[in-house]
Amino acid sequence: MELFLQQVLNGLTLGGVYSLVALGLTLVYGILHVPNFAHGAFYMAGAYSAFFIMTKLGLNYWWGMLGAAVVVALISVLSERLVFHPLRKAPYLHHMIASIGILLFLEAGAQAIWGADFHRMETPYTQLLEFGGLTLPAQRLLIIGAAFLLVALLQLFLKKTITGATIVAMAQNREGAALVGIDANRVAMLTFAIAGALAGMAAVLYAPINLVYTSMGNLVITKAFVIIVLGGMGSVPGAIVGGLIIGFAEAFGAFYISTDYKDIIAFALLVLILSVRPQGLFAKGAH
Amino acid sequence: MKLFNSTTGWLLLLALALAFPFLAGNDYHLTVMSTAYIYAIATIGLNLITGYTGQYNLAHSGFMAVGAYTVGILTVDHQVPFWIAFLLAGVVAAALGFFVGLVSLRLKTHFFSIFTLCVGYIMYLLIEKWESLTHGTVGIIGIPAPPSIGSIDFTEPRPQYYLVLLFLVASLWIMHRIVRSLLGRTFMAIRNGDDLAQALGINLMRNKLLAFMLSVFFAGLAGGLYAGFVRFIGPGVASVEHTFDMTMYMLVGGIGTLLGPLLGAIGVPWLTQYLQVLQDYRFVVFGPLLVILVIFLPYGIVGTWMNRKRRKEALAAQAAASSAPRDLSSISTAKGATHA
Numbered sequence: 001m002e003l004f005l006q007q008v009l010n011g012l013t014l015g016g017v018y019s020l021v022a023l024g025l026t027l028v029y030g031i032l033h034v035p036n037f038a039h040g041a042f043y044m045a046g047a048y049s050a051f052f053i054m055t056k057l058g059l060n061y062w063w064g065m066l067g068a069a070v071v072v073a074l075i076s077v078l079s080e081r082l083v084f085h086p087l088r089k090a091p092y093l094h095h096m097i098a099s100i101g102i103l104l105f106l107e108a109g110a111q112a113i114w115g116a117d118f119h120r121m122e123t124p125y126t127q128l129l130e131f132g133g134l135t136l137p138a139q140r141l142l143i144i145g146a147a148f149l150l151v152a153l154l155q156l157f158l159k160k161t162i163t164g165a166t167i168v169a170m171a172q173n174r175e176g177a178a179l180v181g182i183d184a185n186r187v188a189m190l191t192f193a194i195a196g197a198l199a200g201m202a203a204v205l206y207a208p209i210n211l212v213y214t215s216m217g218n219l220v221i222t223k224a225f226v227i228i229v230l231g232g233m234g235s236v237p238g239a240i241v242g243g244l245i246i247g248f249a250e251a252f253g254a255f256y257i258s259t260d261y262k263d264i265i266a267f268a269l270l271v272l273i274l275s276v277r278p279q280g281l282f283a284k285g286a287h
Numbered sequence: 288m289k290l291f292n293s294t295t296g297w298l299l300l301l302a303l304a305l306a307f308p309f310l311a312g313n314d315y316h317l318t319v320m321s322t323a324y325i326y327a328i329a330t331i332g333l334n335l336i337t338g339y340t341g342q343y344n345l346a347h348s349g350f351m352a353v354g355a356y357t358v359g360i361l362t363v364d365h366q367v368p369f370w371i372a373f374l375l376a377g378v379v380a381a382a383l384g385f386f387v388g389l390v391s392l393r394l395k396t397h398f399f400s401i402f403t404l405c406v407g408y409i410m411y412l413l414i415e416k417w418e419s420l421t422h423g424t425v426g427i428i429g430i431p432a433p434p435s436i437g438s439i440d441f442t443e444p445r446p447q448y449y450l451v452l453l454f455l456v457a458s459l460w461i462m463h464r465i466v467r468s469l470l471g472r473t474f475m476a477i478r479n480g481d482d483l484a485q486a487l488g489i490n491l492m493r494n495k496l497l498a499f500m501l502s503v504f505f506a507g508l509a510g511g512l513y514a515g516f517v518r519f520i521g522p523g524v525a526s527v528e529h530t531f532d533m534t535m536y537m538l539v540g541g542i543g544t545l546l547g548p549l550l551g552a553i554g555v556p557w558l559t560q561y562l563q564v565l566q567d568y569r570f571v572v573f574g575p576l577l578v579i580l581v582i583f584l585p586y587g588i589v590g591t592w593m594n595r596k597r598r599k600e601a602l603a604a605q606a607a608a609s610s611a612p613r614d615l616s617s618i619s620t621a622k623g624a625t626h627a
Binding site (some may be wrong): 266 | 413568
């Protein structure tokens with residue numbers, strides 16, 4: 001039972017991080033209607049920014065996280081302006097290849113600056129909390145708490161503010177949004193900024209229990225794609241539920257099946273589901 | 288570019304390729320060129336499904352690895368003769384392509400790419416973790432070279448070079464036949480519009496599946512050749528980065544053309560060879576280059592050239608048509624021409 005609860009905790013940790021990354025991806029998809037492969041590199045850039053702020057500038061973990069959010073939001077907006085905006089009328093294949101171009105540039109850039117070594121990110125929350133026979137590492141609790149707080153805040157923003165509503169409106173219907181006078185450029189930039197900030201913060205949350213390295217975003221982004229295909233491309237609740245499903249599948253799979261193959265589980269799940277339901281689990285219709 | 292619409296242009300290229308070992312300064316240059324040819328074969332395959340059929344496959348290097356590992360496992364662990372293993376490399380890749388395609392090709396546009404990206408990762412992770420079959424991260428060492436014929440020893444750089452060149456020429460010729468055939472036109476019709484192609488009575492699934500299997504067959508053979516040429520393989524062969532490299536080659540030269548991917552696959556690695564600093568950081572340059580290409584030169588060097596030529600011809604045709612208004616057929620064919 002304790003081991004089972006431990007896996008629940010692991011599932012929540014992974015699920016929280018995946019949901020944050022998938023949320024940004026799904027928002028951008030809603031606006032762009034193209035998968036942004038560079039999102040994984042944004043995640044990586046977040047971890048490196050925080051790492052730099054903490055080790056070189058000597059600031060604490062929370063400044064690191066704030067810095068990462070700002071830096072990645074900037075990178076994200078820049079790529080929208082410089083790359084995706086000029087391409088908005090191009091075929092989807094060109095968008096996709098361009099996003100891969102950004103991904104490769106950021107990864108190779110990080111490697112050129114910081115080298116190919118793995119880095120460990122220090123966290124102030126190294127304590128182990130005892131709770132009813134369960135050993136809970138503080139960082140994991142922090143990840144779960146922060147991830148769900150961010151998800152809730154984003155939901156509030158999208159649902160309760162006018163700016164948030166414009167994002168939802170544009171994701172649902174671009175032409176309609178333009179007709180009622182929504183400034184598409186502003187919304188696109190805002191969406192990219194939010195997506196980038198979420199990816200950056202997710203990376204800083206997860207990095208202390210993982211490691212910081214240049215290709216750290218690759219597996220995470222691929223899983224985020226699995227999540228938003230599962231949850232329906234462009235769907236915010238889908239990204240949250242999908243994130244939890246994959247997080248739990250991976251935690252329990254690693255424990256009950258094999259640690260070696262835990263990374264394959266998410267992909268195998270996708271292959272299985274798409275074989276049966278090509279439109280994804282919750283998708284209302286194929287895009 | 289008129290040159291390359293004619294056989295003369297291609298023969299000139301072939302003559303240059305045949306003379307290369309006598310022009311090259313050293314064996315290292317030969318090795319670089321042979322490796323470039325092997326990746327060119329795989330890129331020609333990727334171009335069939337992506338450039339001609341419009342489905343961007345991100346698992347291509349995975350299929351190349353399947354070919355390489357088929358040769359590696361069969362020759363080293365089961366002492367199968369090289370050429371039989373080599374042929375099977377293509378067959379196994381195509382057979383796997385059938386099953387992957389069966390599921391993935393039902394998905395449209397970027398869903399297909401996301402799916403194949405996942406397939407690529409599964410292939411990579413399986414190669415790394417399935418130690419009893421693939422030797423895991425250690426890789427397969429001591430793969431035999433293609434057996435020597437008489438005094439021609441394929442462990443020597445020169446015979447190796449000509450062998451790889453032979454396969455490259457054969458691949459190009461086969462691809463030329465495919466693209467010029469009704470089948471090739473069918474693929475291009477699917478690329479230009481799924482719905483329209485279907486309305487014309489084209490069986491989408493069957494043709495996409497065929498294009499996919501043919502495409503990964505080339506990847507499998509290229510992988511098999513790679514195994515016999517480098518004689519050591521590790522999970523790195525399956526790395527998605529190689530698919531990105533091949534995308535680069537395809538785009539630089541011109542996606543959806545026969546000559547473009549070939550020139551890209553040969554030219555880009557040479558460029559990286561000469562800019563030694565780039566070796567590890569090639570993507571610092573390649574990444575922005577990809578972006579610049581899709582924004583400013585989406586049809587690559589060869590494609591842009593051909594388009595410009597076509598536009599000139601179309602203008603000429605239009606001028607001719609305006610003086611003789613009844614001849615409308617020439618305008619419509621000129622306008623309908625794609626960059627293929």
